[in-house]
Amino acid sequence: MSLSVVVLAAWAVAFLTLNVILCVRVWRIRDLPTWRRSLPAALLCAALAASLTRAAGITVIASTVAFPLNLATLVVAYGEIRAHRRLERAANGARELTP
16 A cells, blocks of 8 residues: 555544544534534534445545535534634623623
């Protein structure tokens, strides 16, 4: 096996691990509605399903849909986490100013 294949596989595993970690973090934010907590996980499941079509010999779907769905998972989850942190900081700042 060539080194480039090993590097590509390691990158894919790292990217998938990051997506799963972010999905779990978003799922644990109780302030969000259920549909917003489950959206990153649903996107990740759709991406994994699209990637699995490659095993069935349908490579067009996998190469067209899988990576954009993985990227959307990353963007949505990271955006939810950042928004939650921003709201927490604002709430904590307001509490500190209250006598």
